[in-house]
Amino acid sequence: MKPSLFLIGGQIGAGKTTTAQKLSKMLDIPKMSVDETIKKIIPHPSNEGKDTPFNTKELVICYNVFALTAEYLLSHNISLIIDGAFAKKSQRDLVINVAKKYNCPHYFLHITCPDEILKERSAKRYKDGKGVGWKAHLQLKKTFEPIDIDHYTIDTSKNIEKQLKDFVKNIKKL
Numbered sequence: 001m002k003p004s005l006f007l008i009g010g011q012i013g014a015g016k017t018t019t020a021q022k023l024s025k026m027l028d029i030p031k032m033s034v035d036e037t038i039k040k041i042i043p044h045p046s047n048e049g050k051d052t053p054f055n056t057k058e059l060v061i062c063y064n065v066f067a068l069t070a071e072y073l074l075s076h077n078i079s080l081i082i083d084g085a086f087a088k089k090s091q092r093d094l095v096i097n098v099a100k101k102y103n104c105p106h107y108f109l110h111i112t113c114p115d116e117i118l119k120e121r122s123a124k125r126y127k128d129g130k131g132v133g134w135k136a137h138l139q140l141k142k143t144f145e146p147i148d149i150d151h152y153t154i155d156t157s158k159n160i161e162k163q164l165k166d167f168v169k170n171i172k173k174l
C-alpha cells in the first residue's frame with residue numbers, strides 16, 4: 001500500500017483515540033494525537049484541570065506539528081494516523097495539503113456516537129482526570145465546521161473492529 005495519511009476526527013469522547021489505536025495496530029503504522037502532542041510540547045495547557053477544550057493557539061501549534069510530521073513521514077514513504085477533533089476546515093486542509101503535495105492517498109474518518117454515550121464517556125473521563133468533560137464537548141460541538149470532504153463515518157456505539165475492517169477493505173480496492 002502506498003504511504004497514506006489517515007485523519008481521525010470528531011467530537012470529544014466519541015472514541016477517536018480508541019479508533020486510531022485499533023487502526024494503527026491493524027495497519028502497523030504510527031499514530032499521533034492532539035492530547036498527547038499538546039501535553040508533550042506545552043507544559044501546562046490552558047485546559048489543565050478544566051472542562052474546556054484546548055485554546056486556539058495551542059491547537060495551531062499542534063496542527064502545525066502534525067503537518068510537519070506528516071511532511072517528514074510521507075516524504076520517507078511512511079504512513080501516519082492523526083487523531084484530533086479536526087473541528088476546523090483549516091485544520092483538515094493544513095494536513096491534507098501535505099498528503100496532496102506528495103500525491104499520497106488521504107482519508108478522513110469521522111468518529112461519531114449518540115450524545116447519551118458521549119455524555120457518559122466524557123463525564124467518566126473528566127471525573128477520572130483523563131480528559132475534558134461534557135461542557136467542553138458542547139463548546140466544541142458549537143464551533144465544529146461541516147466536513148466538506150469525502151469521509152468515512154465510524155459509529156463507536158457499534159463494533160469498531162468490523163467497521164475498520166470494512167474501511168480497510170474498501171480503501172485497498174481503490
